[in-house]
Amino acid sequence: MHKSLLALTALSLAIPATADAQRYDSRYGMEPGAHDEIAWDFLEGITTEIGPRLAGTPDEARGRAWAMEWLRAHGFVNVVDEPFPMPGWLRGEQRARIVGESAQPLVLTALGYSGATPAAGITAEVVHFATIEDLRAAPAGSLAGKIAYVGHSMRATQDGSHYGYFGSPRRQGPAIAASKGAAGMLIRSIGSDNDRLPHTGSTTFPAGTAAIPAAALSNPDADQLERLLRRAEAGGEPVRIELVLTPRQLGEVTSGNVTGEITGRDPSLPPVLLACHLDSWDEGTGAIDDASGCAIAAATALRVAEQGQPLRTIRVLFAGAEENGLWGSAAYSAAHRDEPMAVGIESDFGAGRIWRMETNFTEGNPDLWARLARAVSGYGVLPAANLVASGGADLNIMRDQRGAIVDLQQDGLRYFDLHHTANDTLDKVDPADLAQNVAVWTAVTAVLANEAGPIMGNAAAAD
Amino acid sequence: MHKSLLALTALSLAIPATADAQRYDSRYGMEPGAHDEIAWDFLEGITTEIGPRLAGTPDEARGRAWAMEWLRAHGFVNVVDEPFPMPGWLRGEQRARIVGESAQPLVLTALGYSGATPAAGITAEVVHFATIEDLRAAPAGSLAGKIAYVGHSMRATQDGSHYGYFGSPRRQGPAIAASKGAAGMLIRSIGSDNDRLPHTGSTTFPAGTAAIPAAALSNPDADQLERLLRRAEAGGEPVRIELVLTPRQLGEVTSGNVTGEITGRDPSLPPVLLACHLDSWDEGTGAIDDASGCAIAAATALRVAEQGQPLRTIRVLFAGAEENGLWGSAAYSAAHRDEPMAVGIESDFGAGRIWRMETNFTEGNPDLWARLARAVSGYGVLPAANLVASGGADLNIMRDQRGAIVDLQQDGLRYFDLHHTANDTLDKVDPADLAQNVAVWTAVTAVLANEAGPIMGNAAAAD
Structure with missing residues (x-):
């Protein structure tokens, strides 16, 4: 399977094997002008061919169909759309x-x-x-x-x-x-x-x-x-x-959560969950909020798979209807709360470069923390041992399960210049920033998806 | 009269007496945070109280009435509105x-x-x-x-x-x-x-x-x-x-050119003309295009007057209907072509700092040029002796008279980010930039309005 993935995608992103590999831009551990073609393909495609994806509308449904086709074409399996009801609203x-x-x-x-x-x-x-x-x-x-x-x-x-x-x-x-x-x-x-x-x-x-x-x-x-x-x-x-x-209140309408998987070597182990949301507000094309997050999650799963089939399954969750009230995240947790997840990571704060990492298992699993810290240290990411990750809007399930969470904090200094405006369009994403996100996510996810033991460690027991 | 002007306006702008006076920001010859309260009062007032001023509409007419009241309140005389016809258009x-x-x-x-x-x-x-x-x-x-x-x-x-x-x-x-x-x-x-x-x-x-x-x-x-x-x-x-x-074509509608004067000691001498346009596109409030230009022109006349009554009359021309086809500039020239003007200056390129000066009499009147060059040299303005000024949209009359023109070029690097958009609003003007414009205009206008001889010099004769 992973050979076919290699054939499917032009690989422009060199993942450094070690933190001391030769690099041009030592601030970010990336070559200048680094570009992740997989992530960009997703981001450019959905924002161009679908455009705005207001929750509960036919536009959002077209976005789900587009994303499912993209996931299948890139080798994801178990690609499904789980519908849920929500109150609709139209400008x-x-x-x-x-x-x-x-x-x-x-x-x-x-x-x-x-x-x-x-x-x-x-x-x-x-x-x-x-x-x-x-x-x-x-x-x-x-x-x-x-x-x-x-x-x-x-x-x-x-x-x-x-x-x-x-x-x-x-x-x-x-x-x-x-x-x-x-x-x-x-x-x-x-x-x-x-x-x-x-x-x-x-x-x-x-x-x-x-x-x-x-x-x-x-x-x-x-x-x-x-x-x-x-x-x-x-x-x-x-x-x-x-x-x-x-505006009009539409009563009950249907949205959906799209998931897809890269199967692990041991499918009996709880999966690693990479989350984002696929819906957007209706006046922009939802490039930074949050097509870039789904592009990062999907590209990460594929980049990890390129390094060899991971031990654990990697599941991407493209939540629906986040903007109107986190309906998708709540529906996903309600449907899957009893299905243990190993760890969750979410991208929903634009495409700015990642500058800080924290987890909610740092104290309980210091060995794993040390390996994650080493994995990101070459990319200009601060491993913040004193902070506790809590996840974002699309990770209700991890909080409801009291499960493991990694927060990879993006630089959001200019995020709220564009957030929820007509100006949230593709041209606002810097491809090199997007590539840094994928590189950091890949480094972290490669560690987590190949971790045999329980990720929460002692912290889970203490909970 | 000029004592009353002093009483009317809080004077925050110190005009340096010589180019080597002590200054904090030597790049612009201005104190950091310099602010011209007269120019800002005009700019803030018309953009706030009137808003958009589309040519030939009641909005533009309200703008003219507002401007005439402002000019009279600040001591200008011979304040008139000269109507002219133009083809109207409404979005x-x-x-x-x-x-x-x-x-x-x-x-x-x-x-x-x-x-x-x-x-x-x-x-x-x-x-x-x-x-x-x-x-x-x-x-x-x-x-x-x-x-x-x-x-x-x-x-x-x-x-x-x-x-x-x-x-x-x-x-x-x-x-x-x-x-x-x-x-x-x-x-x-x-x-x-x-x-x-x-x-x-x-x-x-x-x-x-x-x-x-x-x-x-x-x-x-x-x-x-x-x-x-x-x-x-x-x-x-x-x-x-x-x-x-x-949109609708409205047929013939009426716009107008507003003028006002600071009378010179010798009213028989041709006046110095300071031009801008008062109309704006309808989606913004026309702050950089071109309320700031009129603010600079009006404040300059008052700042020169503060130094003592000038020899020549200073006339401000707030042209109407520039945006839709330079109708006001053409009408003004048609009405006043036979009335000699000493020299024209125009501001119609935003409120960015002035970085270059040229005239169309540099060669013919080298003595005057040298004095103008000295007047602006402390403000970070390049006197460009090799370039020939041609004036802008609102100076038809100077070109039609083959008269003297000074171009004070503003830094327009970001002007076309905002030009003719809804984003042309007050918050886009940096008060310190606006103050530098007034200071440079004041330095130049003080020389020109006190010049007894013909300003075109030999160049006029050669024409």
């Missing part, structure tokens, strides 16, 4: 204008699961909250008939750690505003760029709360709105906005 | 999708004076031309019922010199395609970025040629289309696009 019209003396359009994007305005829109005064905390503190009923706006803004950070807290205006803001009577909610995009390309993403309303119209302004539009709000606060005309958002 | 719906196996939306923007499709759009096969030369070479009638696409792409250059030649697919492409029977025309954006924000701009159809629908794809969308066209050329499905463009 409609989305536009807004300042009305009055400074009449002008604003650029925005509806949030996933946003409610709709009437087709003709609503016109309402904007109430300004600098932060999500200020919105939470607003008196009950104080927003009746108003549009709440929260300007809380995130900074670019290498580890993306601002996204959690500063993403709360998007995730919880509309429900909080609705609870205080708001007719609609606008937020500043959860993004670190200043392009007029707003950042979408899901919001949630608790059961029993009617979804209000909710959208994100691009950062320059949020700046513009805030300049006008400051004039209003200084005695100028109140700011009123005409808002048209006509 | 409508604009969307496109690939149809067939790789169905997906494409992001585009209608070109100014584009024709319209039916409201339901057209669906047609795309014919690929790598360059404008290839389109010119297409046989007559060969594009019947097709959509022509030209992928000719510009590079970023400091002097913007790619814009002329590589802008031809936008300016002439649709007319060429129409002459060969095309049902529509798409171009790659004339821009140096890779954001999904397409670059609009005017196109022209000769009298008697019906305007066909014509639009620019963003660069990432052009890349995507070309990847699909390459698959078609290799035997895949032909690429078909559904195109909806519903």
Whole structure:
């Protein structure tokens, strides 16, 4: 089988045999201009031939069919699509204008699961909250008939750690505003760029709360709105906005999780799980979020197989419907919780170079940790023994199994410039960065897939 | 009068008295973080309170009224709005999708004076031309019922010199395609970025040629289309696009040129003309194109006046309707051709720092040239004695009068990342860059406005 894989793929990526092999770019352990043709083929193909892959839509289903064909053509076996139900949502019209003396359009994007305005829109005064905390503190009923706006803004950070807290205006803001009577909610995009390309993403309303119209302004539009709000606060005309958002809640629709395997020499051993998600938001082509993750996972399985059939089976999981609420990851865990997995790794933070590794078994399995640390040390990756891996959105199953997780942290300093925008397209991925990801994943996965003993070691027993 | 100006404006900009005054940033002759509050007040005000200012629309008229009020409030006299007629054009719906196996939306923007499709759009096969030369070479009638696409792409250059030649697919492409029977025309954006924000701009159809629908794809969308066209050329499905463009030709509408003056000590001398344009494209707020130019011109007149009433009158010209075809510049020259101007300077290339100066009187008036060269030499500006200034779009009158022109060249390396896109907003202007422009303009204008003799010198006589 692996001979046929070699024939199928043009191999441009030289995997260094040892950490001290001769290298041109010692920072990353890669030759300058390194290119992984397998990963690029997947990434270029699905983003070009399928484009956007919104969860629960025919576009996502076309993406699954495309990915399954690709996996089979590259020698994966047991390629399946496991369907699951989810609540569907479809974008409609989305536009807004300042009305009055400074009449002008604003650029925005509806949030996933946003409610709709009437087709003709609503016109309402904007109430300004600098932060999500200020919105939470607003008196009950104080927003009746108003549009709440929260300007809380995130900074670019290498580890993306601002996204959690500063993403709360998007995730919880509309429900909080609705609870205080708001007719609609606008937020500043959860993004670190200043392009007029707003950042979408899901919001949630608790059961029993009617979804209000909710959208994100691009950062320059949020700046513009805030300049006008400051004039209003200084005695100028109140700011009123005409808002048209006509998304539709589709009720129950079907998404699916695609998996495929490279069979190990001992198929009775729990497999190594390489995860990503195949769906994307609808305004970009989901290149960095997350076709690149699936490209890395799939290419890694093939690159490990090129070195000889691994001991353990390597399974790739292309989760569905991550963006709208991690539906695929939850469905996969529900279906496979009783099937032990050896270890999980996920790629869902773009295609920036990997700069740090942590696991959740470092203390319990120091020998394996030492071998992993050596495997990545030549690629500019810090083995962070003091940190504990927790996995990402697509690894629910590993957390539910209290299983082993390796986190290979990508440099995400500019990830939130593009995240969930129309700008998430192929041209934003640096092929050399993508190749470094595959090289690091291959080094790590080769160790894990050939590990005979239990990977959690003592930590699992202590759990 | 100038005392009142001093009272009106907080003066944060220290104009160095001599080139060897102590400076922190010797590259630009400015203190780090220098800020010109007058220029910023104009720029921030008009882009925030008015927003987009499409030529011939009520938005542009509101912009003129705003600017006239600003000029009067800052001490300008003879503030007038000279109306002129122009053919109006208004953007409508604009969307496109690939149809067939790789169905997906494409992001585009209608070109100014584009024709319209039916409201339901057209669906047609795309014919690929790598360059404008290839389109010119297409046989007559060969594009019947097709959509022509030209992928000719510009590079970023400091002097913007790619814009002329590589802008031809936008300016002439649709007319060429129409002459060969095309049902529509798409171009790659004339821009140096890779954001999904397409670059609009005017196109022209000769009298008697019906305007066909014509639009620019963003660069990432052009890349995507070309990847699909390459698959078609290799035997895949032909690429078909559904195109909806519903702009309207409005017939004759009214724009206007706004002028205002700082009166000189000898009003009988021809004035110094500082030009820019006030209109903008409709998708951005026209911050770099060209509110910053008007901010620089207006602030310069006031900064020179702060040094004492100049000998000559300084007139600012905020031209109307530059974007749609230089209508304002032509109207101004037609109305004022017989009124001699001493010298013209224009700012219409963003707000990047000035790096080079040339004139069209360097040879004929070497003494004045030497004084101008000394005036700018401390600001990191190269006095280019070997080049001849020709002025920009808003200086028709100087060319028609064979008058004196000074070109203060801005660094435009990133100008075409933003030019004619929705991304042309206030946040893209660096206040320190804007301040350097005002400082250089002030140094130059102070020399010119206090020059008693004829500025063209011998060159004028030789003309």
